Amino acid sequence: MTLLFQLLVNGLIVGALYGVVAMSFVLIYKASRIVNFAQGEFLLIGAWTCWWLLTSWQLPFWIGFPITLVFMLIFGVVLQVVVLRPMIGEPIISVIMVTIGLSIVFQAAMKWMFGVFAKPFPQIFASPTMDIFGLQVQTVYVVSLAISILIMAGFGWFFKYSRLGLAMRATAFDQQVAQSLGISVRQMFAMSWAISAMVSAVAGVTVGVVNGVSSALSFFGIKVFPAVILGGLDSVIGAVLGGLIVGVLENLAHYLDSQWLNWGNMYEIAPFYVLIAILMVKPYGLFGTKDIERV
């Protein structure tokens, strides 16, 4: 029983991280209908940048981390301006393919620059683990959990009430209309990519601190898909919840597996079965907006 309980706690913690990545994914989607296949690489770039600042420059974490965030912000803007801006107005599917291209480029570039071997972060927190409900948890997870909750709340407010948030949604719905309203589509896109890159970096650094940085980090980019879809593509709350669900599901599946089934990798597959099941009942995920079907 304690095992199950501990696994659930673990699921929530990891799930929160999925949630953060899912949110940054949803952000881009909400603003531009672009499915960002390079999301995982954003994590990777964030993590490597922070790692580099901390090891090569020997910066303390509380300086290196903010610099990382600023860098990612700029990175997001530059990426948008250089690569994605020329694609404005082009078929979405082409833009999605571009993000796939980007993920290939970044993946390889990171390996080139930092090698293929996982590199550990220097120790950041005085006590690297803490006790939560009897489970030893990495401190960085707990800290990032707190940050995540803040980010999540911020996003929720942003899209519902802020002027820019509305403008982003409008841009996503119809770029031409958005322009006719005086919204600069370029600005909106640049902003969404910048914020998304920054938020991803938070997740990237967290995972990096726990497991060391390696190109494997980018698999989070794929992990977010079930999370995002479970929650509903365009829902911030959904993304968070989807992340938590996937996290818990994985651990639950692992529990069943290790105790009874002994199939081995239920851990990876179970969320997908559940995903399909949920979608059959709720075709727009738990919180996604239904498409408006009118003639």
Add this chain to the structure above:
Amino acid sequence: DIPVGHLADQSGGTSDVGVPYAQGVADALAYLNGKGGVNGVKLAVDTVDYGYQAPRAISQYKKWSSGSDKIAALQGWGTADTEALTAFVGKDEIPAYSGSYSGHLTDPTGKGPHGSKPAPYNFFYGPSYSDSLRGMLMWAAEDWKKKGGSGKPKYAHMGANHPYPNAPKDAGEQLAKELGFEVLPPIQFALTPGDYTAQCLTLKESGVNYAYLGNTAGSNISVLKACQTVGAKVQFMGNVWGMDENAAKAAGAAADGVVFPMRTAVTWAGSAPGMATMKEISKLSDAAGTAYRPVHYLAGVCTAFYMKEAMDWAAKNGGVTGPSIRKAMYQKKDWVPAGLEGVCMPSTWTETDHRGMTSVNIYRASVAADTGASVADLVKAGSIKLDKIATVEVPRKPEWLGW
């Protein structure tokens, strides 16, 4: 020229160890070319990164294995691809040296009692995965007694569901039973680094005492760290590719106490007559001569040297063709390539048994808490130490051939 194909994993799931190994092979072959090649003829080595994907390896092999510049020998890598290619290299008579030490590759005749397929053209340098695991299990049984453990020790196999980690699974579990272990269900984790807290929690819950880590360093590190965090007290036994200096540094204190087999007699920091040659070779890709080479580099060099010496013999006895290279492999006993004395371990291959060696050198990693510095410095400072704790002579049982 003598065409040689070289399949390397520089970007795939096992690139963490694939890169140094492939570098070792490439540097060694370049070095040997510099020394005049095979009887004055140079080796034309084509190194291809196949990303640890068997299908890609096979399609590459197909390009190499036909036409006028058909390769004379293959330097391969993974278990999945090498096993998949076994039938092909057998048919095409191309000796394949691999980084895979799967026991299945050790049976040239296919007469092994465990239904192995004939692998007449497969060679590798080092004890097979199965024999290494057997060695470690034998050590573990002793260790349990020595520590005064009560009851049956519990053993679990860990690794991805993939031919490479799976290769020694049955052999290990079988022997563990015979040695009096309680064998628990295997625990799966992917070949990539990730969060394996869940696996460690199960490990802890089930009270495993000895666990085999079948993956490569990158993902093993994640497991070690996660298990340290949740406080699972397990004696981990790493695969030969599962632990090295880089891994020790990356895992930090979590890697402290992990045991693993080593193929060479020394590490980069060690001293042996052959290390002079080693350092020369290393300069080919590191002119400054400052790089610290992990154990896999040395293994790569050894493998390349065996192939080259076999080619030397073949050149004198019927030409550098597949069949004569194969024959050459059987010519020596307790063979150590010239120039690498004290580095490569004496090996013997015979027409009916491709288990080059069965003695397993077991090392233990001792790692201090802070591993911030470079590997070279850490090793120098003694923060990372790899110490030999035992040499187990695994019996060359006929029923273990090809298994």
Add this chain to the structure above:
Amino acid sequence: MANVSIIPSGDFKTSYGTDTTIFPTVTSRNFAILGVVLLLACPAFLDRYWLSLLIQIGYLGIAALGLNILVGFTGQISIGHSAFFGFGAFASAWLSNRWGIPVVLAIPLAGVMTTAIGLVFGMPAARLKGLYLAIATLAAQYILQDFFARADWFTGGTNGMIAEPLTLFGFAFDTDERYFYVVLVAMVIMYLLGTNLMRTRDGRALVAVRDHYLSAEIMGINLTKYRTMSFGISAFYAGIGGALYAHYLQFVSVEGFTIVFSIQFLGMIIIGGLGSIMGTLMGTAFMVLLPEVMQMASKLVSGTAIDAALNLKDNIAFLREMSVGLVIILFLVFEPDGLAHRWKQIKAYWKLYPFSH
């Protein structure tokens, strides 16, 4: 009306029959036939390396056409195509290994089996749309991959499975030179079938579903049926492609059929042009040749001053990957509508030349 349709002048149709041919003009048809004839002669003068690339383009092109029918024509994104491709490969190997069915028959049968699987995994299409559906196919990808790794009886588990070469009347198509013809014939047939499909009733219905499913339904099209059917057809093509691949490589293993491969399939059709049959082939050729070209380029560079300056040697693999990604990006930035679109423009240009404005 300012609306001039850009139909070539000087090529008037006199009957509806001639207006519905595959090739808009006699010249274009002759060119296509010439192309096939040239291909027939390929094994005589191309070396094995190029042949193997052409073979790859062939079987991947078949599978990609299936994906284009699903994505480009019906508008349902699939990120699980490689799993169907894999299923076809395993199925064909299994049929011939386990049941001794001759490979010539095993290949189409594998296509049929894959169709069945495609229909099963296409069922969510009845309820899901857009990305939700796309992710359901991602789930299919993982579920099938897991199945491949687990189903020892069918796939040989993680160890993979040997596939026999195709033999016909005792003649084995086990070299590239010979297998080339197998793939060529299969490709021509599959592309003809595809073209016919798209210009008849059910093909039009698929496109209608893509463009406006609500009005399609009101025009008498059964949405559920066509959405699911499109998965079936797409899987059929994938299965045939996969089966051809299996008997070419003569070995099938789980590892090949990953999400990355699925994404590559998407790349082929997006680069070639969604909803374009010939574009599919162009896109496939692009995606197959690109890494090879990069490989050659990197070989050219190695050992030169550039190499020394950038210390490329150890990193050439990454550099190659990077340039593959980069070329894809550049390509899409300059040609977002795909190769087929560019091809059309070139044709239109020559038709109108010198009066292009």
Add this chain to the structure above:
Amino acid sequence: MFEARGVNLRFGGVQALTDVSFGIRKGELFSIIGPNGAGKTSMVNCISGRYKPTDGKVFFKGRDVTAMTPNHRAALGIGRTFQNLALFGHMTVLDNIMVGRHHLLKNNFLTGSLYWLTGARKEELAHRREVEEIIDFLEIQHVRKATAGTLSYGLRKRVELARAIALKPDLILLDEPMAGMNLEEKEDMARYIVDLNEEFGMTVVMIEHDMGVVMDISHRVMVLEFGKKIAEGMPEEVLANPRVRRAYLGEDDEDGEAPNAHTAQQSPEQKEVA
């Protein structure tokens, strides 16, 4: 031919239709008018099957079709056009219209793929001929091969009509076929509709806001307001109904003069807006 019995339609909190009953006779040209948001389109959607009434039943050719899906209704002989264009934007005009023939064609993906061997070619060509006739009838020959999405609004409406005709429906539903057209084009459109009705013998249901057209060509008119039927009858009768005049035409009872569509259109002239 068609009958609605006590149709209710509700979307969450919105009651789009309340207890609407009416019948359409064979060969009739029946118009539905009413203020914006009155539920006209919703009613047509209930006929064509896009919406299922929350309550009530619809009958077509004497059959209860309430639970029938739209595609089956199409096969049964109901065709329609849409208020907000719903063409297949990336298909050519010709293909758009051919889609309309869907339920009349027999070949499927198998026989279609084998084109030459299975008679699919013959069938396609036969239908192509009929489609060309529709194209001639609606005078859109010049855009036959154009992609539907690039046409101007008026032409698109015409293509929509052509597509609906291609179904060979017995009942054709037209949702504001003349919106966004100038006078000349309206005249053309009106001519086509009358022809459809008189020459082709189709029963027509039309939603239209141009009272001139409605009054001139329809046989009977039904008026909806806030989802309720407020009037039904001959055009003149309906137009004379004070409630209709107030709710729909926006006339105050005092200045209501000759019940003539023409004046209805002109009214602002007399009543310069403050």
Add this chain to the structure above:
Amino acid sequence: MLSVNNIEVVYNDVILVLRGLSLEVPEGEIVALLGANGAGKSTTLKAISGLLKTEDGEVTRGDITFAGERINGIDPDQIVRKGIFQVMEGRRIIADMTCLENLRLGAFTRRDNGVKDDLDMVFQYFPRLKERTGLAGYLSGGEQQMLAIGRAMMARPKLILMDEPSMGLSPLMVKEVFSIIQQINKDLGVTILLVEQNARMALQAATRGYIMENGKVVLDGTADELRNNEDVKEFYLGGGNEERKSFKNLKSFKRRKRWI
């Protein structure tokens, strides 16, 4: 205030739609732009508001000046900031937002504090919009049109370009909308360029009018002049001097296509 000089517009680099079109919109007036389907009216408006770019269209010759400043080639969002707001053909409201959110977006470029008051104003003009709290996508056609006009009002522009505001509206609504257009023009002093098919209403509301055919202006003048022009009467207003023909009797009658 706005003047369009001899512009040429090309779509997709090949399709020439406007061929030397010129027009003037004086400050404070309502100018009507009439023409057959496909004449290029919408294209003209999009050329002015800069939205052509998103449709692969381009102004290849001539220039457009607003308040003395050349504005062609400027990004559409900048043009909105300069005070030109287009109400696009087909309403184009943001379907997955509520009415309120749509209206707030109308005021996107504004930084002043009057937004709240203007919201009240819009709701006063269109009380119906206040009642509909669901997503705008579920509004009926007429309601959506109101929302689109309301959205333009929220932007407080100097010039509104309206593309067929009466399309799909009931006669009552058409009147209402036109009265609101005139009201906006009078009360708020907004200049309006109005594209309409309903020529009768448009020429009543407008002070000047242009008639275009095939991408060119073929006739212009004050609203009165146009109203009394025989050709305009025949083609746009319906019926010349004689009694208006019934639509019913047109059946076999085919009018001469296009003038000149």
